[in-house]
Amino acid sequence: MGFVYLAALLAGIGCMLLLDHRFRLFFWHDAKAAAIVTAVGLVFLLGWDLAGIGLGIFLRGEGAIATGILLAPELPLEEPVFLLFLVLCTMVLYTGTRRILERRVQTQVAPGSSERERENA
Known part of the structure; x- marks a missing residue:
């Protein structure tokens, strides 16, 4: 049972990367950044x-x-893996939420409005 937590963290990281790949949110949007x-x-x-x-x-x-x-006194192996998961999860949630909100704003602009009105929305 000693590797359950580490395995769960790695599975979580894998799931975040799959979501990222599917929607091109973070690494698959701009890998360098x-x-x-x-x-x-x-x-x-x-x-x-x-x-x-x-x-x-x-x-x-x-x-x-x-x-x-x-890895150091009071620093288990799982901690940096958890922190990696935390960063990935945060960025996938942030970029996904941002994309949803941007699309929501775009759809709220009336279809017959002028280009200037769309830019100001």
Whole structure:
């Protein structure tokens, strides 16, 4: 049972990438920008975790579903994988929501309106 959590995280990442691929939201929309955003987000969140660990705020809990492998004191192997999932999930949700809202605005503009009215909408 030691790899259940890691397997679930990897499955979640796979699902996010499948959604991304299907709707061309993040990596399949602009791979270079997505890689930069993902790397910056991951580094920021890992830094945040390490600062919390250093201050004694974040502690590793014992769990039967975790691997028990530590990358650093109080930093389990699953943590960077979870943070990667968090960044991917956030960006897929953000880009998907943005696309939905943009299409909603486009459909609310009357079909017979002028080009200027469409631009101001």
